Amino acid sequence: MPAGPVTPETCAPAGHPAGPRGGIPLPLQVYAGYFIEHYWRVRNVIGIEEIKSVIPHRPPFLLIDRILECTPGKRAVGIKNVSPGEPFFQGHFPSRPVMPGVLIIEALAQTGAFALLSTEENKGKIALFAGIDHARFRRQVLPGDEIRLEIEIGKMRGPVGRGEAKAFVDGELAAEATLLFYLDTRAGPVLG
Secondary structure, eight states: OOSSOOOHHHHSOTTOOEETTEEEEHHHHHHHHHHHHHHHHHHTOBOHHHHHHHSOOOTTSOOOOEEEEEETTTEEEEEEEOOTTOGGGGTSOTTSOOOOHHHHHHHHHHHHHHHHHTSGGGTTOEEEEEEEEEEEEOSOOOTTOEEEEEEEEEEEETTEEEEEEEEEETTEEEEEEEEEEEEETTSOOOOO
């Protein structure tokens, strides 16, 4: 037991400065903060039912399983788990299944559509492709892979806008593109 008064400095283990929360060493506070942040993200993951309440896509063409982060109208991060039973693997290619690049781009677009249609002013609209620029495929996506889908929405000019999209597998860039979209007001609300 240290001699003298108990202070944050005397409670921190040797070699570790006391953190802003008193006697808890700073490395432990950072570690605990990571778990608090991780817990928050896991508890606030948006699942398939909420995704279906925002965008009109339905299986087998709904290509996102979860939304991890969303800043409505600005940015979204989604996940697509590529299962061996995906319908497109029956023909692409039966002896060597590879997820088609156009479906990776579609999954990125659906993630962007979720971000756009999550805003109050865009509820009931539908996001349509207006173009795809600078699409590049950097690695194959195979059965069992988990794709992290990230999109940043850029400037909007009326109902037209663009987003910078990237898909990652195991931290490695798999695909990227600039997606151009049009928000159609005539589409009507998303149905069950």
